[in-house]
Amino acid sequence: MIEVKNIEKSFGDSKVLKGVSTIFETGKTNLIIGQSGSGKTVLLKSLLGIHTPDSGTISFDGRIYSELTPDEKRELRTEIGMVFQGSALFDSMTVSENVAFPLRMFTHNSKSEIQDRVDFVLKRVNLVDAHHKLPSEISGGMQKRVAIARAIVNNPKYLFCDEPNSGLDPNSAILIDNLIEEITQEYNITTVINTHDMNSVMEIGEKIIFLKNGLKAWEGTREEIFRTDNEAIVEFVYSSNLFKKVREAYLKE
Amino acid sequence: MLIRYLSQIGKYFLMWKEIFNKPTKWSVMKGLIFKEIDDLIIGSLGIAAFISFFVGGVVAIQTALNLTSPLIPKYLIGYATRQSIILEFAPTFISIIMAGKMGSFITSSIGTMRVTEQIDALEVMGVNSLNYLVFPKIIALLLYPFLIGISMFLGIFGGFCASVYGGFGSSANFIDGLQQDFIPFHITYAFIKTFIFAILLATIPSFHGYYMKGGALEVGKASTVAFVWTSVTIILLNYILTQLLLT
Numbered sequence: 001m002i003e004v005k006n007i008e009k010s011f012g013d014s015k016v017l018k019g020v021s022t023i024f025e026t027g028k029t030n031l032i033i034g035q036s037g038s039g040k041t042v043l044l045k046s047l048l049g050i051h052t053p054d055s056g057t058i059s060f061d062g063r064i065y066s067e068l069t070p071d072e073k074r075e076l077r078t079e080i081g082m083v084f085q086g087s088a089l090f091d092s093m094t095v096s097e098n099v100a101f102p103l104r105m106f107t108h109n110s111k112s113e114i115q116d117r118v119d120f121v122l123k124r125v126n127l128v129d130a131h132h133k134l135p136s137e138i139s140g141g142m143q144k145r146v147a148i149a150r151a152i153v154n155n156p157k158y159l160f161c162d163e164p165n166s167g168l169d170p171n172s173a174i175l176i177d178n179l180i181e182e183i184t185q186e187y188n189i190t191t192v193i194n195t196h197d198m199n200s201v202m203e204i205g206e207k208i209i210f211l212k213n214g215l216k217a218w219e220g221t222r223e224e225i226f227r228t229d230n231e232a233i234v235e236f237v238y239s240s241n242l243f244k245k246v247r248e249a250y251l252k253e
Numbered sequence: 254m255l256i257r258y259l260s261q262i263g264k265y266f267l268m269w270k271e272i273f274n275k276p277t278k279w280s281v282m283k284g285l286i287f288k289e290i291d292d293l294i295i296g297s298l299g300i301a302a303f304i305s306f307f308v309g310g311v312v313a314i315q316t317a318l319n320l321t322s323p324l325i326p327k328y329l330i331g332y333a334t335r336q337s338i339i340l341e342f343a344p345t346f347i348s349i350i351m352a353g354k355m356g357s358f359i360t361s362s363i364g365t366m367r368v369t370e371q372i373d374a375l376e377v378m379g380v381n382s383l384n385y386l387v388f389p390k391i392i393a394l395l396l397y398p399f400l401i402g403i404s405m406f407l408g409i410f411g412g413f414c415a416s417v418y419g420g421f422g423s424s425a426n427f428i429d430g431l432q433q434d435f436i437p438f439h440i441t442y443a444f445i446k447t448f449i450f451a452i453l454l455a456t457i458p459s460f461h462g463y464y465m466k467g468g469a470l471e472v473g474k475a476s477t478v479a480f481v482w483t484s485v486t487i488i489l490l491n492y493i494l495t496q497l498l499l500t
Contacts, residue, residue, distance in 0.1 A: 049377075078379045080377060080379075088371050091365075104278070105378065
């Protein structure tokens, strides 16, 4: 469980986060949604320790990040898996080497143990024939799956995904969403996904946090999102006619 | 403007502290160092050899063409070639050329990693990205004096070939000139400079790549800025070191 308490973050005169508090639950896919510039990327990067909040606390299963020593912070980071928007695979390494990277860096496993684990996670993300290919030789959807494999290879407790299905075709996007949801439940990970893809919200949003202008404007589940009267979330989610119709159909049922 | 420059200089020295903080596992670092030696040193041998040989030849020809008085001995061609190549051409001007070749490679490769979030990925995993990316380059460039040694040899050899086969003097004259008034400390001076320039070549382009912000266009701009600052720093330190060591 990750608990965020009243975090604020400014860049120069611009206050991006204005006191956000929430809990990201273990074993669930927690989604942060909001328009561009709402502060969701800054919130995610604050959770990852890339940005330091001006005030407020972030605690990982009771460990308050700002109170940890540098060594404890590094230790905590080895418990984190991250899927970046652009996959962030290392260009000079093959798929297999990318996935093996966290194991080579942080474990004392033998080469054969590392290879077995790499084979296992690549099989888990349905990538069995790409071991020796470079990231530039595989499709965007495959790169995302490699990024997921790299993120989970070290058995993380926390998985963060920044726009995991952006730039993917609808089929690949659904595959990625479902894969993340399955992995979250299978390994009981605290998963936090930053997205503005409404399909993801409806498919895998077990807990949804809606940010607007740096504030938490709404929080709930995907079922609650259909019933809410909160103006901000209704305006954001149901700006598309398709989702308006989906909502109407859901409410009729 | 001045404050910005000072803050950049301060940030550069803080980067040094971070490079040596929390080292990467040796088994991984070993591979990175060999890769950097291959990319930076072995990969630069060809161009350094080519430039050195022909510039050495040009130095010899220029010297020969200026020896119009019969009172000036012919061995001066070898002497002038040796002095020019060992004191300045090989350590300083090859370093400026390498600021363009190695420097732009270092800045653009690290800058691209920054733009594509690969550095963020390293940091999120708990890897000290500065140590992982810059330390192997510093160690690889400890072999830079080897490159400059080859450049010195080929520069003088180029001068010898141009002088002898161009008909400007005999090989005995040239070799005599090479041995004339030889001061061994000049070699030490050249390698002290080379060592310091190597450190600059590894770290200034890395600094500009690591701390760049923006996209692909900014990677190009960062490479240019890195080349300018590396060259300026080499020229300034060359002056200071010459003043300190040779006067």
